[in-house]
Amino acid sequence: MKRKHSLVLVPLLGLSMALTACGSDDSDSGSDSGSSSDSSSSEGSGKIGVILPDTESSVRWESADRPALEAAFDEAGVDYDIQNAEGDAERMTQIADTMIGNGVTVLAIVNLDSESGAAIQEKAKSQGVATIDYDRLTLGGSAEYYVSFDNTVVGELQGQGLADCLGDKKANIVYLNGSPTDNNATLFAEGAHSVLDEISNYTVVGEQAVPDWDNEEAATIFQQLYTAADGKVDGVLAANDGLGGAAISILEGNGQAGKVPVTGQDATVEGLQNVLAGTQCMTVYKSATQEAGALADAAIALVNGEEAETTGTTEDTEGGREVPSILLEPQAITKDNVGDVIDDGGQKAEDVCTGKFADLCTEAGIS
Numbered sequence: 001m002k003r004k005h006s007l008v009l010v011p012l013l014g015l016s017m018a019l020t021a022c023g024s025d026d027s028d029s030g031s032d033s034g035s036s037s038d039s040s041s042s043e044g045s046g047k048i049g050v051i052l053p054d055t056e057s058s059v060r061w062e063s064a065d066r067p068a069l070e071a072a073f074d075e076a077g078v079d080y081d082i083q084n085a086e087g088d089a090e091r092m093t094q095i096a097d098t099m100i101g102n103g104v105t106v107l108a109i110v111n112l113d114s115e116s117g118a119a120i121q122e123k124a125k126s127q128g129v130a131t132i133d134y135d136r137l138t139l140g141g142s143a144e145y146y147v148s149f150d151n152t153v154v155g156e157l158q159g160q161g162l163a164d165c166l167g168d169k170k171a172n173i174v175y176l177n178g179s180p181t182d183n184n185a186t187l188f189a190e191g192a193h194s195v196l197d198e199i200s201n202y203t204v205v206g207e208q209a210v211p212d213w214d215n216e217e218a219a220t221i222f223q224q225l226y227t228a229a230d231g232k233v234d235g236v237l238a239a240n241d242g243l244g245g246a247a248i249s250i251l252e253g254n255g256q257a258g259k260v261p262v263t264g265q266d267a268t269v270e271g272l273q274n275v276l277a278g279t280q281c282m283t284v285y286k287s288a289t290q291e292a293g294a295l296a297d298a299a300i301a302l303v304n305g306e307e308a309e310t311t312g313t314t315e316d317t318e319g320g321r322e323v324p325s326i327l328l329e330p331q332a333i334t335k336d337n338v339g340d341v342i343d344d345g346g347q348k349a350e351d352v353c354t355g356k357f358a359d360l361c362t363e364a365g366i367s
């Protein structure tokens with residue numbers, strides 16, 4: 001439930017709320033790839049800083065999250081500054097320092113690892129800036145809110161998706177997990193195992209985490225696991241579309257693409273094309289519009305000294321605290337419902353249905 005404090009603007013946790021409009025443009029925020037906006041119409045005249053993690057681990061951050069965040073903040077009429085740390089935790093720390101110096105009242109980060117994320121949040125807190133974990137929970141952190149999808153469910157959907165593609169037959173499975181520094185990756189793997197480990201016909205013949213979700217390294221790792229299993233791999237639980245694409249490229253080289261089901265996540269253009277082509281068995285759609293909207297709501301609540309509407313709490317196993325959370329529902333996507341992503345505005349048909357995918361789109365009823 002959304003509970004409003006009686007005063008519109010109360011200092012939250014001793015935060016010094018900037019009551020004046022933040023007028024400056026933040027071209028000096030430490031990245032060329034930033035976007036910012038100034039507006040004087042926001043309710044509490046705060047300014048929200050968001051630091052995205054990188055451009056390599058998934059195309060989602062720049063292609064889906066940034067535009068969705070811009071739209072959500074623009075709609076709310078709140079000032080914002082969105083930057084990308086380009087996979088560099090030190091850079092994220094510098095951007096955070098600059099944003100704090102420039103007067104953000106709320107700072108949202110997608111951490112690159114919990115340690116650096118927690119340090120950023122600690123510093124923000126000491127400067128009276130509230131923080132939000134966007135998408136990834138910072139273990140041992142101090143964020144006021146955690147905005148994400150139910151990531152255990154994401155893993156369960158992947159596990160179930162792979163099981164649906166494999167059927168009951170005896171099957172050797174390889175897991176390509178996400179970055180060991182990403183708490184989400186742990187949850188995805190747990191969720192997938194909770195489904196697949198129950199199926200006695202399945203055997204795990206290889207499992208490895210991919211540092212930083214690096215797609216190139218994923219191909220090398222998968223090649224090694226594939227070779228170690230003598231090529232006897234029947235299914236691949238890949239944690240996102242990038243890792244799935246890496247596995248598919250190796251399977252292709254072995255004449256196995258399309259024969260060995262591979263999972264994914266993010267409903268990227270490439271992931272959806274692979275699903276349509278049959279080289280990928282499924283992906284998981286997590287609406288950026290929903291997630292960005294939830295972040296904007298939570299951030300604006302903080303700016304206004306109100307409490308955001310939450311769906312529950314998430315345990316921070318390191319910090320031993322329950323973090324108030326807004327967790328959204330992910331959706332499994334197979335060949336049958338690729339159109340749902342397009343209909344929801346998650347991707348554009350013109351981007352997915354290019355070249356050889358045009359006919360596959362028509363077959364799938366996507367126009």
Ligand code: BGC
Binds near residue numbers: 136182241266
């Ligand atoms: C996100 C995924 C993304 C991955 C790599 C995870 O924390 O939840 O959507 O694919 O990071 O960026």
